[in-house]
Amino acid sequence: MDIKSEPEVVNKPQSLSNDKPPTPRRRLSRDARMQEIVQAAVELFSETGFDGSTRDIAQRAGITQPLLYRYFPSKESLIEAVYEKVYLDRWNPEWDIALVNRDLSVKERFQRFYEEYTLTIFDPVWLRISSFASLRNAQIHDWYNHVVQEMILKPLVRERRIELGGSTEFLVSKEELEATWLMHGGLLEYGMRRFILEIDVTNDTGAVISQALDMYLLLTQAQLDQRQSQG
Amino acid sequence: MDIKSEPEVVNKPQSLSNDKPPTPRRRLSRDARMQEIVQAAVELFSETGFDGSTRDIAQRAGITQPLLYRYFPSKESLIEAVYEKVYLDRWNPEWDIALVNRDLSVKERFQRFYEEYTLTIFDPVWLRISSFASLRNAQIHDWYNHVVQEMILKPLVRERRIELGGSTEFLVSKEELEATWLMHGGLLEYGMRRFILEIDVTNDTGAVISQALDMYLLLTQAQLDQRQSQG
DNA sequence: CATACTATTTATCATATGATAATTTACTGG
DNA sequence: CCAGTAAATTATCATATGATAAATAGTATG
Numbered sequence: 001m002d003i004k005s006e007p008e009v010v011n012k013p014q015s016l017s018n019d020k021p022p023t024p025r026r027r028l029s030r031d032a033r034m035q036e037i038v039q040a041a042v043e044l045f046s047e048t049g050f051d052g053s054t055r056d057i058a059q060r061a062g063i064t065q066p067l068l069y070r071y072f073p074s075k076e077s078l079i080e081a082v083y084e085k086v087y088l089d090r091w092n093p094e095w096d097i098a099l100v101n102r103d104l105s106v107k108e109r110f111q112r113f114y115e116e117y118t119l120t121i122f123d124p125v126w127l128r129i130s131s132f133a134s135l136r137n138a139q140i141h142d143w144y145n146h147v148v149q150e151m152i153l154k155p156l157v158r159e160r161r162i163e164l165g166g167s168t169e170f171l172v173s174k175e176e177l178e179a180t181w182l183m184h185g186g187l188l189e190y191g192m193r194r195f196i197l198e199i200d201v202t203n204d205t206g207a208v209i210s211q212a213l214d215m216y217l218l219l220t221q222a223q224l225d226q227r228q229s230q231g
Numbered sequence: 232m233d234i235k236s237e238p239e240v241v242n243k244p245q246s247l248s249n250d251k252p253p254t255p256r257r258r259l260s261r262d263a264r265m266q267e268i269v270q271a272a273v274e275l276f277s278e279t280g281f282d283g284s285t286r287d288i289a290q291r292a293g294i295t296q297p298l299l300y301r302y303f304p305s306k307e308s309l310i311e312a313v314y315e316k317v318y319l320d321r322w323n324p325e326w327d328i329a330l331v332n333r334d335l336s337v338k339e340r341f342q343r344f345y346e347e348y349t350l351t352i353f354d355p356v357w358l359r360i361s362s363f364a365s366l367r368n369a370q371i372h373d374w375y376n377h378v379v380q381e382m383i384l385k386p387l388v389r390e391r392r393i394e395l396g397g398s399t400e401f402l403v404s405k406e407e408l409e410a411t412w413l414m415h416g417g418l419l420e421y422g423m424r425r426f427i428l429e430i431d432v433t434n435d436t437g438a439v440i441s442q443a444l445d446m447y448l449l450l451t452q453a454q455l456d457q458r459q460s461q462g
Numbered sequence: 463c464a465t466a467c468t469a470t471t472t473a474t475c476a477t478a479t480g481a482t483a484a485t486t487t488a489c490t491g492g
Numbered sequence: 493c494c495a496g497t498a499a500a501t502t503a504t505c506a507t508a509t510g511a512t513a514a515a516t517a518g519t520a521t522g
Contacts, residue, residue, distance in 0.1 A: 027469055027518050049366065051282045053509060064471055069511065128366060134428060135280065135362055145430060178421075178433055182443050185420025186413035193412065197365060199376060202409055212413050215446035218453055222445065258488050258499055284479060295501055300481065464522090471516065479508075486501065492494090 026062070034071050036061050038081050046125040049132045050079055083140045086129045090120050091151065099155045106163045107213055110156060114187065114209040117152075122191040122205065131196070153180040160217070164224050183216040257293070265302050268292050269312050277356040280363045281310055314371045317360045321351050322382065330386045337394045338444055341387060345418065345440040348383075353422040353436065362427070384411040391448070395455050414447040 028036070040061035044052040054075055058065040072078040095113055104112075121127065134141040154172045157180060161167055190208050193199045202208060259267070271292035275283040285306055289296040303309040326344055335343075352358065365372040385403045388411060392398060421439050424430045433439060 030469085033469080049280060049282070051280070054511085055509070065510090066472085066512075067470055070469075073511095075510065131362060131366055134423070135359060142428060142430070145424070145428065174431075174433055175438075178439055179442055179446070181421065181424065181432070182417035182439070182446065183413075184417075185424075186415075186417035189416025189419055190409075190412065192365070193376070193416075197373060197376065199373070200405075201412070202405055207406075208409055208413070211410055211450065214453065215410070215413065215450045218449035219442065219446045222449055261499085264499080285481085286479070296480090297482075297502085298500055301499075304481095306480065466521085467519085469516100469518075471514105473512105473514080475510100475512080477509085477511105480506095482503105482505080484501105484503080486499100488497105488499075490495100490497085492496105 030071070033063075033067075034081075037063070037068055037071055037078070038085050041078055041082050042085055042125060042129065045079070045082055045132065046128040050136060054078075082129070083133060083138060086126060086133075087140055087144055090126075091147070092116065096151065099152070100159060102159075102162075106156070106159050107217060109159070110213055111206070111209055113152075114213070115206055118187070118191065118205055118209065121188075122195055124195045127191055127196050131192075148184065149177065149181075153177055153184060156180050156216075160220050164220065166224065179216055179219055183212045186215075187212050261302070264294075264298075265312075268294070268299055268302055268309070269316050272309055272313050273316055273356060273360065276310070276313055276363065277359040281367060285309075313360070314364060314369060317357060317364075318371055318375055321357075322378070323347065327382065330383070331390060333390075333393075337387070337390050338448060340390070341444055342437070342440060344383075345444070346437055349418070349422065349436055349440065352419075353426055355426050358422055358427050362423075379415065380408065380412075384408055384415060387411050387447075391451050395451065397455065410447055410450055414443045417446075418443050 037057065041052075041057045044057050044060060048056075054068055055065045057078075058068050061068075068078070072081065095117070099109060099113055101109060121130075130141060130144070154177070157172045157176045158168075158170070161169075187209065190201065190212075194201050194203070268288065272283075272288045275288050275291055279287075285299055286296045288309075289299050292299075299309070303312065326348070330340060330344060332340060361372060361375070385408070388403045388407045389399075389401070392400075418440065421432065425432050425434070
């Protein structure tokens with residue numbers, strides 16, 4: 001990289017005017033600089049995975065590479081910051097209430113929810129970073145799956161049970177969850193096909209959500225019918 | 232790595248007997264050595280992604296790193312070989328016939344198929360390598376998705392149409408495929424949760440497949456009913 | 463305006479990594 | 493059994509990469 005940086009240094013004195021230097025050393029507050037670095041890291045890592053180099057991150061952030069180490073003691077700690085930036089604050093607290101608002105049918109409630117939720121996660125940066133994180137055995141991804149299960153899928157199971165006139169038992173079994181995971185996972189895969197693999201799929205997200213929900217609702221209805229006919 | 236290999240060399244003369252030397256320079260045929268290297272690369276890459284080093288691959292293969300370059304001109308060409316090893320030969324030609332054998336119901340046919348098929352792909356090595364490959368924009372993954380669509384999903388759409396007494400039209404629309412992709416993607420995500428994230432999910436693969444298929448079959452039935460009631 | 467503080471850069475290290483050239487050693491055919 | 497061929501190793505390069513120490517330069521305060 002000496003070969004790469006040297007010509008630039010040689011070039012600098014040759015510049016005719018000094019009123020427009022390439023980067024006049026912007027001096028930012030600790031917090032602002034930190035956020036710029038994390039943002040640059042998010043973008044690089046989402047493209048290359050977490051093997052993206054600190055030098056590339058620094059370049060994107062418009063700073064030199066050693067400065068990065070004044071804000072993060074190691075690359076791994078920067079990765080932690082990236083995890084937080086990407087995973088946190090993706091949940092709208094209003095959803096908690098909306099999902100159990102029985103003025104609407106389960107279909108309508110979860111249709112609206114998933115249409116908003118997919119606006120958040122059907123994003124190349126999120127999809128790629130979370131894929132890389134899961135392949136790295138990042139525990140944050142386990143935590144995230146837990147959140148999905150507790151905040152979305154278990155409520156779905158419970159609300160559907162109530163809608164079908166079944167038990168109001170709070171506990172949700174692993175078996176009951178499986179069907180919701182199939183639906184949720186199918187949607188995630190749709191997002192991957194569309195935004196990562198860039199396959200030519202339907203771009204009517206609402207229609208896909210509707211189908212996914214219908215599949216789940218029909219299955220639970222059919223399972224109930226079967227149980228009742230068998231006594 | 233000099234530090235790592237040197238003690239071994241020093242150790243060799245000290246060994247009391249020469250009938251079990253650490254690695255007496257096995258001399259293999261071009262083909263056999265090539266396969267050992269690819270196998271080692273598959274294993275390493277499935278753990279670390281394609282950034283795994285050629286030195287680590289060589290170590291796993293029990294050879295020195297430069298030897299690798301007598302078989303593959305570059306790391307990228309080794310990666311290509313890994314793609315082939317992992318993606319190819321996963322398809323049992325008998326499946327082509329089994330999927331359109333109308334002696335069995337669509338449910339039974341595809342239940343049997345997916346139970347065999349998941350034996351092939353629900354494998355940490357395959358799941359991880361294919362995830363890494365898709366994040367690398369490897370065109371082989373696009374090709375693989377195409378194969379899935381042509382060999383599994385389009386037949387499923389056609390066979391289901393026939394079973395429901397609908398048209399025997401050969402062409403399958405993007406919209407019709409969406410539902411099968413939701414089901415297939417849900418199953419893939421189940422495999423990921425179980426074998427990559429190592430989440431405590433049902434290990435009754437057959438039951439999960441059955442649920443996924445039921446969801447699809449119920450949806451297509453419901454969609455047909457809806458069309459007929461609307462005229 | 464001088465001074466202190468700290469954000470930022472320059473210079474540098476140790477190691478890792480893909481790749482190549484030269485040397486050595488195992489097997490095989492005559 | 494010996495020589496030639498090719499498999500395998502040793503030595504080495506150039507560059508990339510995470511990380512640190514010292515020097516430099518904005519900015520705010522007295």
